[in-house]
Amino acid sequence: xxxxxxxxxxxxxxxxxxxxxxxxxxxxxxxxxxxxxxxxxxxxxxxxxxxxxxxxxxxxxxx
Numbered sequence: 001x002x003x004x005x006x007x008x009x010x011x012x013x014x015x016x017x018x019x020x021x022x023x024x025x026x027x028x029x030x031x032x033x034x035x036x037x038x039x040x041x042x043x044x045x046x047x048x049x050x051x052x053x054x055x056x057x058x059x060x061x062x063x
Contacts, residue, residue: 020049030053 028035032054040047 024048024050028054031055 024037025035028037028050030050035050035052035054037051038049040049
């Protein structure tokens with residue numbers, strides 16, 4: 001599989017939002033070989049949906 005790079009530009013977001021999106025993408029590439037991220041634009045919010053084929057978080061760490 002070819003390495004691919006995604007670039008997302010976040011406008012008017014604080015550093016924590018940028019860091020969260022960056023971490024999602026980097027973890028998806030590192031642990032799952034990639035992911036499909038989609039954005040849902042709402043009136044006052046944007047939802048980020050992610051789908052990957054990685055191992056996930058072990059059940060013992062689930063809340």
